[in-house]
Amino acid sequence: MNIIFCIMMNRKMFRGAVAAIVLLGLHTGAFAQDFEPYIPQEELPDAVQIVPAPPADPSPDFDHDILRYMWGKQQRKDPARLEMAVRDAVWSLDTTIVILSEPFGMKISKEATPAIYEVLTRGVTTIENIRFKPKAYYFRIRPFAYFQEPSIFPQDDEWLATEGSYPSGHTIRAWACAMLMAQINPSAAEAVFARAWKSGESRVISGCHWQSDIDASRPIASIGYSRLQTSAEFQRAMACAQEEFRRLTSSYKF
Numbered sequence: 001m002n003i004i005f006c007i008m009m010n011r012k013m014f015r016g017a018v019a020a021i022v023l024l025g026l027h028t029g030a031f032a033q034d035f036e037p038y039i040p041q042e043e044l045p046d047a048v049q050i051v052p053a054p055p056a057d058p059s060p061d062f063d064h065d066i067l068r069y070m071w072g073k074q075q076r077k078d079p080a081r082l083e084m085a086v087r088d089a090v091w092s093l094d095t096t097i098v099i100l101s102e103p104f105g106m107k108i109s110k111e112a113t114p115a116i117y118e119v120l121t122r123g124v125t126t127i128e129n130i131r132f133k134p135k136a137y138y139f140r141i142r143p144f145a146y147f148q149e150p151s152i153f154p155q156d157d158e159w160l161a162t163e164g165s166y167p168s169g170h171t172i173r174a175w176a177c178a179m180l181m182a183q184i185n186p187s188a189a190e191a192v193f194a195r196a197w198k199s200g201e202s203r204v205i206s207g208c209h210w211q212s213d214i215d216a217s218r219p220i221a222s223i224g225y226s227r228l229q230t231s232a233e234f235q236r237a238m239a240c241a242q243e244e245f246r247r248l249t250s251s252y253k254f
Contacts, residue, residue: 166212
């Protein structure tokens with residue numbers, strides 16, 4: 001990849017990033033941001049036509065969902081795991097990047113690592129937009145609402161109940177970020193995916209998602225990721241991010 005081209009890409013990046021300045025809930029402690037996707041939402045595969053419907057109630061698969069909901073409530077008794085679940089619930093792409101940056105092996109920011117930041121924010125935004133159709137189509141009730149119990153964020157329960165549970169946007173986001181990070185730094189793939197897996201489990205622990213929501217979210221994210229690879233603009237940006245990582249990693253200390 002020509003270094004001059006990458007410099008030119010860096011000058012253009014973030015042109016589509018705008019601050020939404022919308023506080024999503026007391027537990028988030030952050031503002032949402034919108035980033036320009038590499039591929040428009042309407043050009044992404046329709047997950048409704050690909051993945052199975054969520055388990056029927058009653059069914060053996062739904063019984064498993066109930067058991068996992070009970071498991072999640074038990075996990076809340078572990079202060080460290082509860083703290084992780086709370087942090088994983090922050091609906092902020094910057095927060096997701098910070099969480100996964102430790103297993104990735106490098107602190108990531110738009111100032112210090114602009115090429116990596118650009119490809120992560122725009123790449124994840126592209127992938128996670130695949131969630132909208134199945135969420136609206138199935139409009140599945142969330143676990144806390146089904147059992148008429150509070151989630152670990154009762155102040156947000158009324159708002160969360162207005163959005164479908166299947167699939168999990170948080171899980172798609174974390175898994176998408178992990179796939180992109182592994183593409184940039186393959187040696188960190190195991191650690192990054194392990195942490196992203198826990199992020200999905202956090203959604204069960206929170207009471208905001210069924211296990212089957214999480215199980216569907218990872219392949220849905222992979223479908224979006226495969227479509228992302230067809231974007232020439234993304235491929236150029238990814239090459240710049242990989243070059244930036246190679247340039248920084250030899251002397252970088254986390």
